[in-house]
Amino acid sequence: MAELVSILIPAYNAEKWIGEAIDSARDQIWPYKEIIVVDDGSTDRTLSIAGAYESAWIKVVGQDHAGSSAARNRALSLARGDYIQWLDADDVLAAEKIARQMKHAGPGRDSRVLMSSAWAQFYSRPDRNRPQPSSLWQDLEPAEWIYRKLLEGAWMTIESWLVSRALTERAGPWDESLAVDVDGEYFCRVVSRSEKIVFVPGAQSFCRTGNFGSISSTANLSPEKLESKLRSALKQISYLRSMEDSPRNKMAGLACLQGLSIYFYPERLDLYEEARLLAAELGGELRPPNLGWEFNWIRKLLGWRAAKAVRRASRNLKTRSRKVWDAIKERPF
Secondary structure, eight states: OOOOEEEEEEESSOTTTHHHHHHHHHTOSOSSEEEEEEEESOSSSHHHHHHTTOOSSEEEEEEOOOOHHHHHHHHHHHOOOSEEEEOOTTOEEOTTHHHHHHTTOOOTTTOOEEEEEEEEEESSOTTSOEEOOOTTSSOBOHHHHHHHHHHHTOOOOGGGOBEEHHHHHHHOSOOTTOOSSHHHHHHHHHHHTOSEEEEEEEEEEEEEOSOSSSTTOOSSOOHHHHHHHHHHHHHHHHHHHHHOOOHHHHHHHHHHHHHHHHHHTTTTHHHHHHHHHHHHHTTSOOOOOOOOHHHHHHHHHHOHHHHHHHHHHHHHHHHHHHHHHHHHHTSOO
8 A cells, every 4th residue: 555654843953853853754664755844943953954864755844933833734734645644853763663553554535543552751762761551552432532631641642643634634733822732632633533543552653751942842831831731621621522521521621620720720820710610511620739748738838839839849850860760771881
């Protein structure tokens, strides 16, 4: 089956990683492919490094800095493929990833079957990775997939998917009004337009951890990003309810809102109130977040902001420690 796969790579200040990402796309054993790199106004050497790869089937274009969604939409507008493979500029694909998924594919211009796959995190070496399996790693009906995602806070990397042209067109473009959790909203939208999800365990991609300069980084939750986080969640909940507005799905939406409450309370009571009103519509009640016993005493003594700051610092320290340990484990000996 000579289905063309478009591998689309948005990039921003990714000079350290863009070559590795393009190499992993170029080395795909699926023979019918094109690669499109869109540089989103990088201020480093990303565009020149990517440009060195240009060929008859590798296209590199630049644009003024407009954000990850704009870069992805630009790449999509240039794509000719029957299937779309998304790849962030700091991540990589296993060489057989696309070929394994294409074994389960139908004609991309008609198929509404969505294919997912395994993925793993890595610091510098994909061959020393940490798989992150969840309840999403299996064949699922679309509503069940979104239900589990919202209820459990589970997620899949954008590289996990292989999306037919039919589904891509049904879903529409990436939402350029969102500043964070853009992929969560987009792929819930794609899932909601699909007939079923086929999980292909032998296919694999690798998501780099420890990079806060990537095109999709959410390290700094500015007011715009906080608002975007709620907007994205509200859209995801609406997609699930549009498929089946059942008590079960409402419970998943409520769980999602409760999990997000820690971002808004008490600094953004306007966003918290918006979430609280939807929670009431879903038949539940949004409660102030539970910081955990180890931080509640700080909240009682010094207030919410101090307790959240200590909690955030503690989590950042744990994250950094894990990344240092990952880097040590990935060193060649």
